[in-house]
Amino acid sequence: VTDPTKPTLVSGADTRRLLGPWQPPAGEVESEGTWGFADTAFTIDAEGRVLLTGNRYSLAGQPLPNLLPWMRGVMEVDLRADDRHAPHFPPAIPEPVRNAGLETELAGYLRPDQISLDGIQRLRRGHGHTQEEVYNLKHGHWKRIPDLVTFPESDEEVAQLVESAIRHGAVLIPYGGGTNVTDALRCPENEQRTIVSVDMKRMNRIRWIDPVNRLACIEAGAVGRHIVSQLAEHGLMMGHEPDSIEFSTLGGWIATRASGMKKNRYGNIEDIVMDLTAVTAHGALERRQVAPRESVGLEPRQWMFGSEGNLGIITSAVVKLFPLPEVQHYDSLLFKDFSSGVAFMYDLAQAGDWPASARLVDNVQFQFSMALKPASTGFKAWKSKLEKSVVTGVLGYNPNQMVACTLVFEGTREEVARQQALVKRLSKQHGGMPAGGENGARGYQLTFGIAYIRDFVLDHWILAESFETSVPWTQLEGLISRVKQRLLDEHAARKLPGKPFITARVTQIYDTGACVYFYFAYYYKGTPNPTAVYHELENAARDEILKCGGSLSHHHGIGKLRQGFLPQIASPATLAWQAAAKQALDPTNVFGVANQVAPLDASVTPHATDAVKSH
């Protein structure tokens, strides 16, 4: 009795299904000056209630009367609907640095629609979504952006672009979804050469799917949401769901060593990608075989994970597939306080049979998600309702201390039932209360809708940004509370108005530790250079993170934002290796994006006893 939905092994059969070219559905227009789709934005309605436009998100279309009052309370500032810091998009666009020889050569193998000098197009490819970049789109000056945007459609065209750029002394910056929060796309101001953005979006094909060997070959410019929908037509999935999945691309995931929200079940990007091709200054890294696992010496392809555009342009990858789960089930839990929640997450990690996703949000984030509920009543009524609810009233949960955990279960009916039973047992041990599947689904989906809020609050004098780390279990709680305190102290020391908004969640669990994700926002009205101040505060938080045993990044990467911290996490020899490898592998610096790798400093001389003492 074989299950007809399951693939059957036929030895020797060619089980690859070749797929043809593919066009994204019409109507999926991305915004030029803000996050996300053009039809979606937070606004304020006539009655002063916040409203998410469009109909893409569960949050959309319903007035959110509690949000502004709640934020006023938390940030202790007078957030008024009519007090706007009006954005000015587009900003002035710098003139491109032209390179006539290069342009002539490109015209030899690219069609006119594959080359653009358009200012808005160039601007978009010169930024990601750091607080500074987002602010500067509305209020800033742009000294340097890409000079030219190209849209290659094949490996051969990417290879030709690399040759042309080397020949004509230009710089290439690969562009995927533009969703990074590390200043990875920011153009170095002192770059004199012509900067060519290589937009990979037209390399969006799934070339083939092999359901028996559970592999697919996908071009690097394919966008997450399109990969999901196309694979689903075949009953398959890749399982990689970063918060940015709607817009980020396969190539970007590899280049930044991305992590998905369901990594417990499907793995992080390095677990899912079985092989990749990349065009480098030395030619194309590629191979014939796709092995399930190998030991074949130094592996240049592996070096592309986390390379962030420094070493070459990823053009395609062979990824592992999974069958769509028989069952998907959301759930949520409430805990009395953050410590109880962390203890639960630790025990879940130790038990090993993990739900696809388990995330623990702190009290502020819990309150935030409550404030995002489209309550029909006013803020006071809502707050009083919360205070009188069963958990707070009968069970004595303090609304200012309780936290929530959202869970996603995926798998066979049996697996999901088993994991649910485990979660129930462990939750009980830590005084947890079931809070229902609807809240779980809402909590999980909120990630996508909430991404639009930053542009909204920015128009009301609030600068916001997220940053993350990973840390061993015993250091997790201390790290979170010390980072929060450090931000409070730094905020107070600068006499900034109101209170900062600081919240943390545990987003990924591992055997040996977890990923912690912070949101930090502050009210900048009246503060000169608000992005510089944010940067100072964020650096202080990062300094505290490192002191508490956290990593420099769990999945965002380094970019240009965190470069300065590398000497604190890596020994001089490590930095020398990075620089020497960059120089050897990209001798003309054609991939001159200047992310993470500092130029080889003559003062860092090879010396075997230079040592950051470690374990």
Next chain:
Amino acid sequence: VTDPTKPTLVSGADTRRLLGPWQPPAGEVESEGTWGFADTAFTIDAEGRVLLTGNRYSLAGQPLPNLLPWMRGVMEVDLRADDRHAPHFPPAIPEPVRNAGLETELAGYLRPDQISLDGIQRLRRGHGHTQEEVYNLKHGHWKRIPDLVTFPESDEEVAQLVESAIRHGAVLIPYGGGTNVTDALRCPENEQRTIVSVDMKRMNRIRWIDPVNRLACIEAGAVGRHIVSQLAEHGLMMGHEPDSIEFSTLGGWIATRASGMKKNRYGNIEDIVMDLTAVTAHGALERRQVAPRESVGLEPRQWMFGSEGNLGIITSAVVKLFPLPEVQHYDSLLFKDFSSGVAFMYDLAQAGDWPASARLVDNVQFQFSMALKPASTGFKAWKSKLEKSVVTGVLGYNPNQMVACTLVFEGTREEVARQQALVKRLSKQHGGMPAGGENGARGYQLTFGIAYIRDFVLDHWILAESFETSVPWTQLEGLISRVKQRLLDEHAARKLPGKPFITARVTQIYDTGACVYFYFAYYYKGTPNPTAVYHELENAARDEILKCGGSLSHHHGIGKLRQGFLPQIASPATLAWQAAAKQALDPTNVFGVANQVAPLDASVTPHATDAVKSH
């Protein structure tokens, strides 16, 4: 109700247990000229029966009357107890290339017992266990071996050694367990510089164990069996069990990207090692934090996986720990033929809830394990008994086609029961028959005892060796049968005596494919240059493997043995990257072991469209 055997999270607590220096137990003497422990070897007793000496292995101490008769039958040669190719160990030892300046400098920081010029010691560190090396220990000439053996006891001493070697123009070759089968330790004959073996065995400490964060810091020279026994005292394990675990070291596992037999549960070495320190020509790669997972750009430490001594000397690693399993259970299954077994393994892989180990042996290997049974009866009686057994008699299994699968279950009682039920269900679907836990345990343990047989058969004119690959599921069976046929053809074309011994097993399963492990042996009496002939045949097999979509290696690595195949699996750009990285990271070639990485060839010029077409 918390389980007292499980760790409890105490946030902020220092949960590291520091451990002191450690000495291996007395009496564990390794053989100088053959595999393994000095007290263990296959011999022939007075009645002509094969016997394994010592008392370390379940196989030991019981006469094995069926082995020689069975081998005679399979190989169709006249294997006689008294027809020996008598070994001559030790061979002539070449004079060391002395370097007075270096020796004087070493004497400044190493004690006399940390330096050796002894011939036998030098010889041992100049080889692994390829067929050619093993043969040459008994019958060959050694032109080049290490000139000096050093025994550093700290990171500092390793760093000093690197500095001294650079200063005095010497070469360093790190030495762990000496168990490689890739000619990784073979000294290049044309190496004019003094070759210093850096024996890491005295760096054998577990520095600390953190049971709450499930981490341990272990020195690179620690031997597998000692890591297992020491961690077990704390109720913990690392879970990495390569076939060589008795002798190989943590540093060697990392340098060769090793795979363990229980990787289904505990992961391969790259999944287990969370951090590492290494001394390189640029200094020490090391850090402060140990993150559960990171995205921190180019990761030199990651490049040490599979580096095989080319880039530096690994001195310690932080590894992930697991609690000792509540239950360990062995099992075995019989299938009618190899195809049924492969279909079972595929379905098991797709089902996902994998036993710690699942291995499928082909019919020859099944018969081999039967022939290794200490039957009290003679060979004919044994054969007749097999033919009359329930499976062969009642169920119609053909003794010349049936295959066996050995399974190891580890985990909680619940996990093991669940996996057993799954195995039972899938086995039934493919006509499998339960063959009991005892046979399972025997099959799994046989790996360790059987490793001694190669030295035994070599003394009876048989050269034997193993090699492995990994391959997608649909290509697995075709690969195995074509490789077997190719070896038969090549053997016949050379008119070699008798028949070759060829057998395969599937040792590791993955979502997308599996690891296949071959044993190949041939009778060389009367054949000039037997190791060269073996090498030709092995290369033919490897050629066939690559043609069938297999990888160059699943876990053995490249060494010097498989270097020549690199252009077949990697594009010119990949090879250029390897060479350029080697030159940049080890400019004076102090780690001049010449494994895998060919010297940078001026003819390989950077050219972006050089391409091995792939997916």
